Amino acid sequence: MLSMKTQYAFKALMYLAQKDNGEPILIAEIAEKKNIPLKFLENILLELKKAGVLDSKKGKGGGYFFNQRPTDVRLAKIMRLIEGPIALLPCVSLNFYQKCKNCDERHCGLSNVMKEVRDATLLILENKTVADIAFINI
């Protein structure tokens, strides 16, 4: 299960993408509309800014807005940024790899299965962007 932080990050990005008209959007507005604790959201948006996904403007008329285009921000990137590894085991993570103790990975049935899960997950998350999840209307 994703941490609250990651869930909030996705929801905030969706909201920002949906209201994106060049104008900065208040943290407080996002927090209220998407039911996210204000101070927690401040932290999350700050991380997204430091990573170059968002940018912000201070003072009156300030707020947050996209630095990259929503069509260019893959969900996998956000996951790795806020949540950390996408894989279920450290020893099968591409970006956060850690070796297993007492387990020869080439002969480990568990890590082989978890590699399958990782690949299936990445196939989806690397090909969906923030724009994809923001503009769906079924």
Added chain:
Amino acid sequence: MLSMKTQYAFKALMYLAQKDNGEPILIAEIAEKKNIPLKFLENILLELKKAGVLDSKKGKGGGYFFNQRPTDVRLAKIMRLIEGPIALLPCVSLNFYQKCKNCDERHCGLSNVMKEVRDATLLILENKTVADIAFINI
């Protein structure tokens, strides 16, 4: 990422399946061979016993052994038992469903993507058993 508890559970089950000859196996032996904190492992094996996956015998010659056949224990079952939900969001979980606040799930792009991830993951975890990950030899 899976919690340590779940990772340990899988490793312990693999070890038990590999050494399965009807004889009980000591918690201490599993803990030592698989590098798992002893007292932590006791808790994990107890949960697996209460769920009917394992059984145990006390006293000399005691230890843990399978109650169900390893070929009948699906990985998804262990995940749900120890880790909880397999889905990445509460609102797309089959067994631990919780409704989203401020989000109409039928029109939510995020939950649609996370459903895809869930289905892809389940397709793998529901079709692999403890026996599958224990007896692989590539």
Added chain:
DNA sequence: GTTATATGCTTTCGATGAAGACGCAATATG
């Protein structure tokens, strides 16, 4: 029935994550 051997149960401690309180710093507007 006593003893050694194992599991079973409860409590505790530290680390991490979620969330709130308060004050500081930057900026648009008059």
Added chain:
DNA sequence: CATATTGCGTCTTCATCGAAAGCATATAAC
């Protein structure tokens, strides 16, 4: 320049997780 607005930074609190310790209970062997 003054002030209101808004993002930024730090510190505290509360819950959960990982891990360990201690005692209780069951049982096989003698």
